[in-house]
Amino acid sequence: MLYQRRAIGIGLNNPIPRFTNIVVLTNPLTVIEKPKSKDYYYIVRTDQLRAFIDKSKSFSCQKNLPSPTSIIHEIVKYHKPAAIDIYKRYNIDPKETMPMKERIKFDITKRVYICVFCNNQMVLQKNRNGLFWGCSNYPQCKNLVPAGVAAQVGKETREEYVRKQNFFTALFSSPPKLCPVCGNVLELKKGRKGEYWECSSKQLCNYKKW
Ligand SMILES: [Zn+2]
Numbered sequence: 001m002l003y004q005r006r007a008i009g010i011g012l013n014n015p016i017p018r019f020t021n022i023v024v025l026t027n028p029l030t031v032i033e034k035p036k037s038k039d040y041y042y043i044v045r046t047d048q049l050r051a052f053i054d055k056s057k058s059f060s061c062q063k064n065l066p067s068p069t070s071i072i073h074e075i076v077k078y079h080k081p082a083a084i085d086i087y088k089r090y091n092i093d094p095k096e097t098m099p100m101k102e103r104i105k106f107d108i109t110k111r112v113y114i115c116v117f118c119n120n121q122m123v124l125q126k127n128r129n130g131l132f133w134g135c136s137n138y139p140q141c142k143n144l145v146p147a148g149v150a151a152q153v154g155k156e157t158r159e160e161y162v163r164k165q166n167f168f169t170a171l172f173s174s175p176p177k178l179c180p181v182c183g184n185v186l187e188l189k190k191g192r193k194g195e196y197w198e199c200s201s202k203q204l205c206n207y208k209k210w
């Protein structure tokens with residue numbers, strides 16, 4: 001919470017008010033024991049807030065306050081973009097901060113998942129956290145995407161493809177059906193109970209649908 005404490009002059013026409021932080025505790029049952037230090041003066045309970053502001057007004061400068069817009073313009077003049085390279089500083093590969101959905105794409109004609117970082121094929125794998133698509137160029141490329149995310153990307157790609165198809169292309173090409181668990185292509189199989197769809201990565205994912 002901010003309130004105007006007193007104006008300090010930066011330029012004669014545009015004094016910038018000084019702002020002060022107040023910590024407001026919302027639980028009405030809170031007991032605040034303040035040591036007699038100035039640092040604790042700005043901690044109040046919600047029910048004390050009104051009285052606190054009224055009291056503070058008496059020592060704040062309310063006369064000739066500039067408009068909020070002019071205050072903003074004045075403050076913006078002091079804005080400088082941060083010169084720190086966060087990625088370098090903490091040794092982070094910028095790719096690692098990329099959303100999972102953007103790290104993989106589904107090639108609907110080749111029916112494979114492609115790594116967006118290095119354009120190599122992604123391979124379905126399993127570890128103790130579950131199914132994931134990892135780049136076949138590992139360890140050079142460490143891209144990996146959870147199977148559920150890949151399935152969503154595949155589904156969206158398929159839906160977009162279907163939407164864009166016209167009558168003639170629809171006659172010649174049918175997009176693959178995709179597994180809702182891992183995103184891999186489903187295969188039509190025949191069993192005793194009739195035809196069913198099975199995930200092509202049978203060893204890792206046991207999705208089946210009749
Ligand atoms: Zn890769």
Ligand SMILES: [Zn+2]
Nearest residue numbers: 179182199205
């Ligand atoms: Zn599957």
